[in-house]
Amino acid sequence: MSAEVTKQLQTYLQEKGEGWAGHIWERKPHHREFRHVGRIGNPKAAGRKIAPVPKQEQPGRSTPYAVTPGEQGTAIGFAYPQGYQVVVVLRETACELAAADLRYLHLLFYQLYWSGIVQERENELAKMVGGIRAITSALDLDKLLQEILDNAIEVIPAADTGILAMYDPQTDRLVNRAAVGLNDNVLRYRLKVGEAIVGKTFADGQPRIYFTREEIARAMNNIDRENLQYLLSSYDFSHVKGIISTPISVGDKPIGAMIIHQNHTEGTLTERDVHLLKGFAGQAAVVIENARLFAELKGQNQYLSKRNEVHETLTRLSLENKGMEAIVAALDKIIGVPLVFVDFLEGNWYSRKQGSPPLFSMDEISRLFARRHSPVVVRMSGQEQREYHVTPIVVGHVFLGCLIAVLDKPLEELGKIALEQGGAVLALELVKKQSLTDVYYKKTHEFFRELVESKEPDLLQLGGEEWGLRLEDHMIVFLFSFRHTQDLRQLEAEVHRLIARIKKRLGTCRHLLFGYHNKVTLLAMLSTREEIDKLCQRVSDEVAEWEEGEGLPLCAGAGTAGQGIRTIAKSHDEAGKALQYLAERKHRGLLRYEDLGINRLFLHQPTEEMVAFLDEMFRPLQTQKAKQNDLERTLLRYIATGSSAIRTAELLHIHINTLYKRLKKIEQLLNLSLEKPEDVLKIQLACHLRETFVNQRKKE
Numbered sequence: 001m002s003a004e005v006t007k008q009l010q011t012y013l014q015e016k017g018e019g020w021a022g023h024i025w026e027r028k029p030h031h032r033e034f035r036h037v038g039r040i041g042n043p044k045a046a047g048r049k050i051a052p053v054p055k056q057e058q059p060g061r062s063t064p065y066a067v068t069p070g071e072q073g074t075a076i077g078f079a080y081p082q083g084y085q086v087v088v089v090l091r092e093t094a095c096e097l098a099a100a101d102l103r104y105l106h107l108l109f110y111q112l113y114w115s116g117i118v119q120e121r122e123n124e125l126a127k128m129v130g131g132i133r134a135i136t137s138a139l140d141l142d143k144l145l146q147e148i149l150d151n152a153i154e155v156i157p158a159a160d161t162g163i164l165a166m167y168d169p170q171t172d173r174l175v176n177r178a179a180v181g182l183n184d185n186v187l188r189y190r191l192k193v194g195e196a197i198v199g200k201t202f203a204d205g206q207p208r209i210y211f212t213r214e215e216i217a218r219a220m221n222n223i224d225r226e227n228l229q230y231l232l233s234s235y236d237f238s239h240v241k242g243i244i245s246t247p248i249s250v251g252d253k254p255i256g257a258m259i260i261h262q263n264h265t266e267g268t269l270t271e272r273d274v275h276l277l278k279g280f281a282g283q284a285a286v287v288i289e290n291a292r293l294f295a296e297l298k299g300q301n302q303y304l305s306k307r308n309e310v311h312e313t314l315t316r317l318s319l320e321n322k323g324m325e326a327i328v329a330a331l332d333k334i335i336g337v338p339l340v341f342v343d344f345l346e347g348n349w350y351s352r353k354q355g356s357p358p359l360f361s362m363d364e365i366s367r368l369f370a371r372r373h374s375p376v377v378v379r380m381s382g383q384e385q386r387e388y389h390v391t392p393i394v395v396g397h398v399f400l401g402c403l404i405a406v407l408d409k410p411l412e413e414l415g416k417i418a419l420e421q422g423g424a425v426l427a428l429e430l431v432k433k434q435s436l437t438d439v440y441y442k443k444t445h446e447f448f449r450e451l452v453e454s455k456e457p458d459l460l461q462l463g464g465e466e467w468g469l470r471l472e473d474h475m476i477v478f479l480f481s482f483r484h485t486q487d488l489r490q491l492e493a494e495v496h497r498l499i500a501r502i503k504k505r506l507g508t509c510r511h512l513l514f515g516y517h518n519k520v521t522l523l524a525m526l527s528t529r530e531e532i533d534k535l536c537q538r539v540s541d542e543v544a545e546w547e548e549g550e551g552l553p554l555c556a557g558a559g560t561a562g563q564g565i566r567t568i569a570k571s572h573d574e575a576g577k578a579l580q581y582l583a584e585r586k587h588r589g590l591l592r593y594e595d596l597g598i599n600r601l602f603l604h605q606p607t608e609e610m611v612a613f614l615d616e617m618f619r620p621l622q623t624q625k626a627k628q629n630d631l632e633r634t635l636l637r638y639i640a641t642g643s644s645a646i647r648t649a650e651l652l653h654i655h656i657n658t659l660y661k662r663l664k665k666i667e668q669l670l671n672l673s674l675e676k677p678e679d680v681l682k683i684q685l686a687c688h689l690r691e692t693f694v695n696q697r698k699k700e
Helices: 002-015 099-108 110-137 141-155 184-188 196-204 213-219 225-234 271-319 324-335 362-368 413-453 457-466 488-506 530-548 567-584 597-602 607-622 624-628 631-640 645-652 656-670 677-699
Strands: 022-027 035-040 065-070 073-079 085-090 161-168 173-180 208-210 242-250 253-262 339-343 348-351 376-380 386-395 398-407 474-482 510-516 519-526 554-558 589-592
Touching (some): 141 271, 271 324, 324 348, 324 413, 398 413, 398 488, 413 488, 413 567, 474 530, 530 589, 607 624, 631 645
Parallel strands (some): 554 589
Antiparallel strands (some): 022 035, 073 085, 161 253, 242 253, 339 398, 376 386, 386 398
16 A cells, blocks of 8 residues: 555656655554655655654644655654544655645645554454454363453554453452453452552442543552552553553453553554453353353363262172161262161261261251251360261161261262262162062961961970970060051151161060061060069160150060960960050050060950940049049049058048048949949949040040
């Protein structure tokens, strides 16, 4: 373009008959020096290329051109938008050009101006396109951000240095990720939201432009002293003439900010420079968002890969029947934190650290997951504060156990998934173990039925030897019964859990123990009769502790002990009767058949008949007049004291004569005599049933 302009100028001067010679110079916006564009006339006549001094050829404000004669020739300066200038230096010291000629030349040199503008725009476009290509071809975030900032400094003519900062939510600070023209101290620069120019730009999401040092100083007045030291040590801040800052945003959410400084270049920053910087900030936002999405995708791929690895590892261990200890050990290594598995049904703990004390009691675990089937974080306070992530193992609605991770930091998401997958595999192991145990229970139940029902002593002896029964052993049968529930899985789990607890209570005692439907049968084999009472007490303690927990309601009956296999059927029948007595009266706990006493006579009596009998006996004492005299209570106390009039009067706080009057009235109402043994027995029986049957039912 400059050669064409020179040619046109030469032609124009020839047409005017002027033989002028000289040089054409241009100065682009924000440039300090002039650049030679072309020569006019003969090279010897044009003379040496001496660049004009900028201040000598400034055109006036009223016209876009100025003519300045001098000793070395005449300088004709032309001014254009954005500070662009063209100067024609002619060797002639006296050049006379009409105003029309100067206007023509001004228009002629517009070609140089537009050529420079087009070149500048092409350069900007090239940098923008280059930035877009970089976004789509590279994955190194810091490298991309540095390249974007470099392009911005190169495209914006008045920019000399710059910084690109990103917001770090963990520290709540703006962290510098790229810089141009500053040393490494700028990387230690950490701004709060709203602090200095960058912090304010990030806080409100609005771009800023400053043209004077006074404006810049006011905008920087809230900078932290330490940050100011880092900033001043990173470059010479005293040369800053102007600043532009713009937010980096994804949608409406700011994620960082860019700032450029004008230090040495001439000219001024413009609003167009603000728009250019916004464009580069947009590229930075795309780069950062792409990096975030890529990191998420990479993390998800790693997560899925790790998840598959966990699943394959645990499934392989399960298929190879390595057992629950091997599965827990593998999980421990995968998650990287100490792990404990609690088999709630068996009451056992599994951990890589053998011999370590239980973290929680079984009762605490039972209460923790009585109504919760989701993982929970438990914090323990004390001398050494601990945090545990507890993952329940549930099949249907039945709690089978849990995995306890001992934490020193929050558990990662992959760790939680690994625990869930490990819990699923362990649940299968527990179900498989339950199935094998059920087969054993079924086989044991069949053998026990043969013991109870067989009439052949020789067959009993032969079968008993196979199961470890000895003729000289003292045998006793216990029957445990759960209240029926619609959830058969829960019932099955409770049966397994009770059996595990009973086994621990029995210790080394030889026994047969199995579950069938809602009942558990225990045949204990003892060497001496003296051990019977101790065993019954241990069983009673177990039933009592069970009642304090969250399990299904439980009651138990015990038969009498006898020596030899033949006594098993009798003890079993008696245990069943004791259990029946408890069930009909909805009692709990353990009842020994020998403790039934006279209640054995009523085992097979329908409840309705006993209620009718008691109603018939006590109705006459429940009238309004009888109640006023407290006749029913008087009779119950009299029988309870063994027909002791003195003791009864003391308990009722009445005179002895008053008691005799009441007893006489009771005889009349009941049409019975307290002197006749038959009537006394009837009254004693009614009072006994009233205390042991009716009152207990009211308590239930």
